[in-house]
Amino acid sequence: MRYISTRGSAPALDFENVTLTGLASDGGLYLPEAWPSFSPQEIAALAGLSYVETAVRVMMPFVGDALDEDALRELCTQAYGRFDHDAVTPLIQLDHQHWLLELFHGPTLAFKDVALQLLGLLFERFLSKRDTHITIVGATSGDTGSAAIDAVAGRAKVDIFMLHPEGRVSDVQRRQMTTVLAPNVHNIAIKGSFDDAQAMVKAMFADPDFSGRFQLSAVNSINWARLMAQVVYYFYAAVRLGAPERRIAFAVPTGNFGDVFAGYVAERMGLPVERLIVATNVNDILHRALSTGDYSAGQVVPTATPSMDIQVSSNFERLLFDLGGRDGTALADAMRGFETKRALQLSNAQREGAARLFSSARIDAEAMGHAMRWAHDRAGQVIDPHSAVGLAAARASDVVDVPVVTLATAHPAKFRDAVERATGVRPPLPSRIANLFEREERYDVLPATLADVTGYIAERATPRS
Numbered sequence: 001m002r003y004i005s006t007r008g009s010a011p012a013l014d015f016e017n018v019t020l021t022g023l024a025s026d027g028g029l030y031l032p033e034a035w036p037s038f039s040p041q042e043i044a045a046l047a048g049l050s051y052v053e054t055a056v057r058v059m060m061p062f063v064g065d066a067l068d069e070d071a072l073r074e075l076c077t078q079a080y081g082r083f084d085h086d087a088v089t090p091l092i093q094l095d096h097q098h099w100l101l102e103l104f105h106g107p108t109l110a111f112k113d114v115a116l117q118l119l120g121l122l123f124e125r126f127l128s129k130r131d132t133h134i135t136i137v138g139a140t141s142g143d144t145g146s147a148a149i150d151a152v153a154g155r156a157k158v159d160i161f162m163l164h165p166e167g168r169v170s171d172v173q174r175r176q177m178t179t180v181l182a183p184n185v186h187n188i189a190i191k192g193s194f195d196d197a198q199a200m201v202k203a204m205f206a207d208p209d210f211s212g213r214f215q216l217s218a219v220n221s222i223n224w225a226r227l228m229a230q231v232v233y234y235f236y237a238a239v240r241l242g243a244p245e246r247r248i249a250f251a252v253p254t255g256n257f258g259d260v261f262a263g264y265v266a267e268r269m270g271l272p273v274e275r276l277i278v279a280t281n282v283n284d285i286l287h288r289a290l291s292t293g294d295y296s297a298g299q300v301v302p303t304a305t306p307s308m309d310i311q312v313s314s315n316f317e318r319l320l321f322d323l324g325g326r327d328g329t330a331l332a333d334a335m336r337g338f339e340t341k342r343a344l345q346l347s348n349a350q351r352e353g354a355a356r357l358f359s360s361a362r363i364d365a366e367a368m369g370h371a372m373r374w375a376h377d378r379a380g381q382v383i384d385p386h387s388a389v390g391l392a393a394a395r396a397s398d399v400v401d402v403p404v405v406t407l408a409t410a411h412p413a414k415f416r417d418a419v420e421r422a423t424g425v426r427p428p429l430p431s432r433i434a435n436l437f438e439r440e441e442r443y444d445v446l447p448a449t450l451a452d453v454t455g456y457i458a459e460r461a462t463p464r465s
């Protein structure tokens with residue numbers, strides 16, 4: 001399997017190099033040259049398989065000859081062995097049509113663990129063959145940071161620098177990052193938004209001197225391997241609910257468009273996905289883009305769903321590329337325009353292609369609170385605010401006669417104040433993080449300027465020898 005950049009001019013890479021590289025050298029995002037395809041018989045054959053076996057079957061075509069099947073199985077067994085539910089991503093029925101897919105049974109209690117536990121092991125595996133040290137730089141609105149840090153803390157040949165927006169993640173999210181005191185972990189709170197942090201990360205990758213000197217790697221969904229691992233749970237859930245005979249819809253709380261893009265990939269591979277419902281909070285750039293074609297970024301508004309407080313939605317570029325005939329030159333032009341004007345108009349082909357599969361909804365605080373109460377009162381489920389945004393959109397959609405699965409992306413204990421405000425229930429901290437508030441924290445606060453952040457990293461990272 002070869003991977004190509006959405007902006008058309010970076011070299012094509014194999015799976016090992018795409019995993020270690022992150023952002024393409026032309027500023028684009030890598031994705032497979034062609035989508036692998038599963039026949040209905042191959043999908044039917046996934047019925048009854050464990051999560052690990054499903055993962056091996058779904059991911060093997062993407063991995064190519066970078067790993068053999070046994071090696072991939074070994075890594076998946078190790079990664080998903082750290083989840084505290086036998087099903088890894090269990091399905092919970094809410095009513096005759098609605099289901100929750102709980103993605104938060106990993107070590108840091110959010111869906112990010114599904115991909116990042118595996119990515120940490122892939123890094124280790126690929127680096128063991130090379131005389132190289134990598135520097136991970138990442139941006140987080142709360143969950144990627146802790147999942148990535150858990151996945152690489154203490155590992156040889158890796159340093160991680162994680163940027164989060166100061167004061168704009170929950171206390172639990174911040175402490176899950178800043179109480180990891182391993183010497184290779186560096187937390188930076190920036191005086192800005194997640195968008196500022198993500199823009200700085202992309203600028204570091206785009207600087208060939210800096211990215212070459214420190215051998216930068218990515219843990220954000222910039223990294224193809226992140227999305228690949230997320231495709232698995234769409235297959236796993238759909239097959240459990242009757243695919244390929246039955247079509248399934250998914251509602252996905254969305255910020256950086258990574259999770260829902262993984263659903264798009266599953267559909268491209270042959271999974272009978274009836275609809276992907278993109279659920280945003282009031283930071284609604286994706287809802288506007290999908291409903292009117294207007295992809296224009298405003299200022300980020302802080303909400304009770306901080307992980308989705310994003311305006312510039314990184315993976316949307318992958319969708320625009322795929323729907324726009326995979327024309328890297330045209331997309332590079334469009335993205336350059338977006339970078340200066342912070343606005344882009346979708347072409348008719350992109351709009352029509354998206355409308356074939358996607359719908360969207362903007363969920364405000366009131367609708368989110370209502371969904372949390374509905375899940376609690378109707379089905380006895382305490383859900384987190386992000387999952388509630390997804391559920392509100394699922395219940396508002398016009399999908400009929402097929403099951404609608406809402407991705408439950410975080411454990412409610414990560415957002416205890418918001419959950420308590422909506423439902424009156426204060427979720428206890430799970431045992432994994434029971435003593436989180438007694439642990440020592442370590443992080444530095446920096447202005448949201450590229451020079452400050454790169455200066456900080458350059459002083460601490462290991463340069464290429």
Ligand SMILES: Cc1ncc(COP(=O)(O)O)c(C=O)c1O
Pocket residue numbers: 110111142143144221253254255256257258259260307308386387409410
């Ligand atoms: C809890 C939670 N829900 C939803 C999202 C949005 O996912 P994505 O950025 O892949 O669209 C995030 C952040 O990524 C998150 O942490």
Ligand SMILES: N[C@@H](CCOP(=O)(O)O)C(=O)O
Pocket residue numbers: 139140141142143144145219220221222255256258307308314
């Ligand atoms: N919501 C995310 C934002 C980063 O998204 P990613 O999927 O690109 O890593 C977070 O929790 O950090």
